[in-house]
Amino acid sequence: MPSIELLGYADGEREQLECVLRAELEQLPFAHEIVFIGYHSDVTDMKGNRQAFLRIVTRNEEKARILIGRLQWLADVEFVKASEFVVKKA
Numbered sequence: 001m002p003s004i005e006l007l008g009y010a011d012g013e014r015e016q017l018e019c020v021l022r023a024e025l026e027q028l029p030f031a032h033e034i035v036f037i038g039y040h041s042d043v044t045d046m047k048g049n050r051q052a053f054l055r056i057v058t059r060n061e062e063k064a065r066i067l068i069g070r071l072q073w074l075a076d077v078e079f080v081k082a083s084e085f086v087v088k089k090a
Helices: 011-025 061-071
Strands: 003-007 035-038 053-058 077-081
Touching (some): 003 011, 053 061, 061 077
Parallel strands (some): 053 077
Antiparallel strands (some): 003 053
């Protein structure tokens, strides 16, 4: 399950970007697996400049590369490879 975190975006900006992301990714064969995580966060560099970015977290490097290719024109993108995903027991 690839997750896309929206980090450092203001509230209205984050919601608007998520709509653009959904439209950009809805045709991917694994679109139904993608989840979006948006929460208030301040991301700044050492000079105090805002440095908003997207973080893709997934165990599947091939899917990450596809997502990066589709999203790098929208924002800076970081890929973090997850080592494990444990499904909740019923």
